[in-house]
Amino acid sequence: MKKKRIFLSILFVFFFLFLTACNSTSSTDGDYYRVYENGTRLDDEVTMRIKGNTWYHDYGDGEEEATINFDTKTITANGKSVSFSLDNGIFIFEDGSKETYVKKDSEAYTSIKREMNKK
Numbered sequence: 001m002k003k004k005r006i007f008l009s010i011l012f013v014f015f016f017l018f019l020t021a022c023n024s025t026s027s028t029d030g031d032y033y034r035v036y037e038n039g040t041r042l043d044d045e046v047t048m049r050i051k052g053n054t055w056y057h058d059y060g061d062g063e064e065e066a067t068i069n070f071d072t073k074t075i076t077a078n079g080k081s082v083s084f085s086l087d088n089g090i091f092i093f094e095d096g097s098k099e100t101y102v103k104k105d106s107e108a109y110t111s112i113k114r115e116m117n118k119k
Helices: 002-026 107-118
Strands: 030-036 048-051 054-058 063-069 074-077 080-087 090-094 098-103
Touching: 098 107
Parallel strands: none
Antiparallel strands: 030 048, 030 098, 048 054, 054 063, 063 074, 074 080, 080 090, 090 098
């Protein structure tokens, strides 16, 4: 009986760790809006999306799909890699020009939306 409790306790710990690991990787998943005018305005439509290790970017006339690597902080498509940073729902990458995006419902997104509604 005691061995069974120990086994169940260990199993529960592993299950908890597994759920925590799954949840932390999906925290980057979601829709991102481009930021304009020195961080005071958001694009009206979703222009970037992350789902797992896939990055999607809508250019208006089509969508680009690429592989995103969170360990090396790179997005790779067609043999070309671009570096990015991602912190607290703020996604920044430079591909000739610096582009900033915020994740929907993040603190940064909510703050910019609040400021936009004041105007």
